[in-house]
Amino acid sequence: MPVIEVDNLVKRYDDVAVVDDVSFTVAKGEIFAILGTNGAGKTTTVESIAGLRQPDGGRISVLGLDPHHDAAEMKERLGVQLQESSLPDRIKVWEALDLYSSFYRNPAHWPDLLDQLGLTEKRETKYAELSGGQKQRLSTALALVGNPEIAILDELTTGLDPQARRDTWALVEQQRDRGVTIVLVTHFMEEAERLADRVALIDSGRLVALDTPAGLVSRADDEQRIRFRPSAPIDESELAALPEVTGVNRVGEQIVVTGVGNVLHSVTSYMARNQVIAYELRVEQVTLDDAFVALTGKTFQNPDNSEI
């Protein structure tokens, strides 16, 4: 049963469509990732779902409600974590949670959220004195404090250290296990691959692909890369002549063979016939990164990697 339906969503700024005819549905209880580069239109899409933007075209339904006409009821049941929204400098962590929990009919027990996000010892700390990662986690807690049926989390692990990121991922999975539907906006491949049931790939305002992470990977390309160091010199042109092989390269002592289908079998058979052993043999799987490149023709840039 879909809890979010987006039909032919269009949003323009100054006649430029930043979201261009995007349609998808999100099923109850799934973790749905919206993946794309900066400026792809991810945030505008979720802001439209959250009722913060008036679409220029198309239709959105959230829990059967219209994000504009039924805004109050929808916001009661939809938690949102936005980028570029903060809190007053001098508000304390507990005050923010206590305040936001008063906005909802059936709020969560916020000390538990603090605990799950590792912020309990920061209870009395003022917002301005929190680290970037702590602010981010507080923001996640605020999105969940209303006990929402759907949580939209925009870039929830940006700026987090690896441990805090794993804690946040665990919290997201825990929310999903409680039946909360999660819409995750991210430009972290790893995050989408690790958490998402389905991934919507958005590029230049358009939905490029919508599939499970594994489905996206297989759809992108079935090319494999095999790396090894041969125990004796081998004839690269003979390798290249094998039917499944599409390319052979030498990198130092290593041979890198790319190929399709049953390429691994044909390479190892060839080696066995010639009594050459393949040391340090590695078969590289196509990742979501590769899928992204294949589907959009762009390299995936992760500006936040530098912060980690």
Added chain:
Amino acid sequence: MSALTKLTTVEGKLFAREPLAMFWGLIFPALLLVALGVFFPGFDTPSADLGGFRMIDLYAPIILGLALATLAFATLPAILATYRERGILRRLQTTPVSPWRLVAAQLIIQMVMAGLSAALAIAVGVAVFDIPVPQNLLGFVLVYILAAVSMLAIGLLIGAVAPTVSSGQGIGMAVYFPMLFFAGVYFPREAMSDGLLAVSDLTPTGAGVQALQDTWSGLAPSTSSLLVMAAFAIGAGVLAALTFRWE
């Protein structure tokens, strides 16, 4: 607790944690009154030119006008612009609570601060310089509230339209200093020329100070001063409501 009560409590705490805002909004008016009385010779001796009043008696209502102007034109627009620029209003927009409630909570806090600041200044005036308490007390309180509402409405309008924190402060200051002038902070309205006085009568601070002075001495406020303040309160308030941007 309702969302508005909670918002107001939290906004009150936040205000109390801003030492500068507390100083200028709460303590400075009383301090200025003391400073004027102590450092300016003749400030607390009756003068025939002033109809037997002392300068300090004239300045007490002016200082209350200054207290209101500081909160309304300096403090409020800066807070609202900060809340917008930092995405605090936008964050509220994602909850079932309208960001208007935060604005309402801010206005309540500013009204409370205005009340405390006036009470402190009057108490200090009475204790140190033996100024009389407002003789038409009910009228005085109502006039003070109307003056506060009219100025806060203007502050709200500045906060509504200022795109950034610095422009909010800039516009606020551009309104603040002329408003102080027309309130009589630099020289009292009694010393203004007829033309200047006529302009001052049409400003919320000038009209406010006049009405405060009238009720302080036991008179009724003039209808024209009430109308001027009401006009600003409604006009600026409606404009602010129509133009307020959350991001």
